[in-house]
Amino acid sequence: MSNTPKTHGGKRPGAGRKKGSGLYNEPTKVVRLPESQVPVIKEWLKARVKSPADAPELPLPKANNAQTLRPDASSHVDLPLFSHKVVAGFPSPADDNIEARLDLNEHYIRNPETTFLVRVQGDSMKKSGIHHGDILVVDRSINPVDGKIVIAAIDSELTVKRLSVKSTGTWLVPENDDYTPIPVKEESNLVIWGVVTTVMHSF
Amino acid sequence: MSNTPKTHGGKRPGAGRKKGSGLYNEPTKVVRLPESQVPVIKEWLKARVKSPADAPELPLPKANNAQTLRPDASSHVDLPLFSHKVVAGFPSPADDNIEARLDLNEHYIRNPETTFLVRVQGDSMKKSGIHHGDILVVDRSINPVDGKIVIAAIDSELTVKRLSVKSTGTWLVPENDDYTPIPVKEESNLVIWGVVTTVMHSF
DNA sequence: CTTCTTGATTATTGATACACATACATATTG
DNA sequence: CAATATGTATGTGTATCAATAATCAAGAAG
Numbered sequence: 001m002s003n004t005p006k007t008h009g010g011k012r013p014g015a016g017r018k019k020g021s022g023l024y025n026e027p028t029k030v031v032r033l034p035e036s037q038v039p040v041i042k043e044w045l046k047a048r049v050k051s052p053a054d055a056p057e058l059p060l061p062k063a064n065n066a067q068t069l070r071p072d073a074s075s076h077v078d079l080p081l082f083s084h085k086v087v088a089g090f091p092s093p094a095d096d097n098i099e100a101r102l103d104l105n106e107h108y109i110r111n112p113e114t115t116f117l118v119r120v121q122g123d124s125m126k127k128s129g130i131h132h133g134d135i136l137v138v139d140r141s142i143n144p145v146d147g148k149i150v151i152a153a154i155d156s157e158l159t160v161k162r163l164s165v166k167s168t169g170t171w172l173v174p175e176n177d178d179y180t181p182i183p184v185k186e187e188s189n190l191v192i193w194g195v196v197t198t199v200m201h202s203f
Numbered sequence: 204m205s206n207t208p209k210t211h212g213g214k215r216p217g218a219g220r221k222k223g224s225g226l227y228n229e230p231t232k233v234v235r236l237p238e239s240q241v242p243v244i245k246e247w248l249k250a251r252v253k254s255p256a257d258a259p260e261l262p263l264p265k266a267n268n269a270q271t272l273r274p275d276a277s278s279h280v281d282l283p284l285f286s287h288k289v290v291a292g293f294p295s296p297a298d299d300n301i302e303a304r305l306d307l308n309e310h311y312i313r314n315p316e317t318t319f320l321v322r323v324q325g326d327s328m329k330k331s332g333i334h335h336g337d338i339l340v341v342d343r344s345i346n347p348v349d350g351k352i353v354i355a356a357i358d359s360e361l362t363v364k365r366l367s368v369k370s371t372g373t374w375l376v377p378e379n380d381d382y383t384p385i386p387v388k389e390e391s392n393l394v395i396w397g398v399v400t401t402v403m404h405s406f
Numbered sequence: 407c408t409t410c411t412t413g414a415t416t417a418t419t420g421a422t423a424c425a426c427a428t429a430c431a432t433a434t435t436g
Numbered sequence: 437c438a439a440t441a442t443g444t445a446t447g448t449g450t451a452t453c454a455a456t457a458a459t460c461a462a463g464a465a466g
Contacts, residue, residue: 027447104311
């Protein structure tokens with residue numbers, strides 16, 4: 001039997017700080033860095049610790065062939081453009097290698113007044129890299145000429161297709177061999193909503 | 204024979220290594236880092252060695268195939284989501300058929316702290332719909348597991364490839380038949396910058 | 407006289423040691 | 437039985453050390 005010392009606590013298994021309970025949840029190592037980069041790297045590590053890892057899937061609203069959205073240019077996000085020289089590094093907002101900044105809204109929504117978004121339904125434009133669930137940026141101020149990818153409503157059905165305007169007639173051409181081009185007849189009720197400028201595809 | 208004490212050289216002022224003749228041309232500091240980030244940071248530092256002023260030639264960073272940007276979520280653009288029922292019309296901000304609104308920045312930049320953008324160079328991922336000039340949204344808080352498309356620096360070269368982690372080994376797999384998968388050997392200096400969440404392609 | 411060799415000298419660099427801070431488990435106390 | 441006290445174990449930042457690399461100029465070699 002052990003005596004009863006006046007000291008509290010004592011040696012026991014399992015005591016002590018748990019492994020991985022540190023700031024980074026992993027073992028650490030001491031390295032030497034150029035002085036000017038120390039704050040940059042510390043800052044980066046701080047940001048890195050914040051969010052663990054998860055990317056929820058986008059909610060996919062139900063609709064027919066497409067769903068539209070429209071910009072309301074009230075937002076602004078500046079994205080610093082880094083030099084290609086930071087080849088093996090990591091981007092940091094405090095980095096010197098920023099060459100330019102990019103705002104998704106500004107970059108892709110040139111004419112907020114005439115631009116809207118469409119969520120793609122179906123894969124009829126698969127070969128153009130437009131897939132189900134993608135979001136298209138559509139500008140209706142661009143002339144829908146031959147060859148452009150357009151959002152068109154034909155006979156009350158909304159689709160995204162490549163516009164083909166030839167002497168032989170006008171067609172809405174899918175880019176997927178499982179689909180056939182849609183002829184635009186005289187009596188067809190065709191409305192071109194606009195020209196697709198960008199496709200945004202999430203993995 | 205040669206009784207002369209071979210005292211070549213000798214003590215003299217001004218001798219010795221010059222200051223700033225190190226790898227970084229500046230004083231250094233010792234810091235503690237999470238182990239997993241040590242190679243990342245070392246790689247990064249390698250790429251940021253200063254240009255030779257009067258110093259001998261330094262290893263120049265190789266050309267890369269991507270350019271990076273980083274978000275700075277200061278912007279906000281609400282994009283009204285229209286119902287697919289507005290089939291034959293065009294969307295209007297005042298329209299009743301708005302179902303939801305979408306901001307490009309908010310929608311695609313979930314974690315501004317850990318997200319950056321990369322402008323793609325080359326067509327090695329053509330079959331995944333990633334083309335030269337496209338902009339990728341990259342989140343480094345997402346775990347780079349098997350099958351993810353990642354931005355990786357391997358031996359100081361930046362690439363976008365699909366990550367393949369099998370029992371047989373790790374590969375960086377291009378999605379273009381003109382390219383061959385890159386084996387990641389034990390001695391390879393692989394750094395995963397982050398996981399590609401979205402590709403934005405303009406027509 | 408010119409060029410090369412070589413030791414002396416000093417900064418760099420990675421590794422290690424150490425002190426302190428933090429987290430945890432449980433005996434002791436009330 | 438709950439709250440507290442105390443010892444133990446690990447994390448974190450800084451100091452220190454030894455090996456390496458860079459540089460200079462005195463001698464040696466030609």
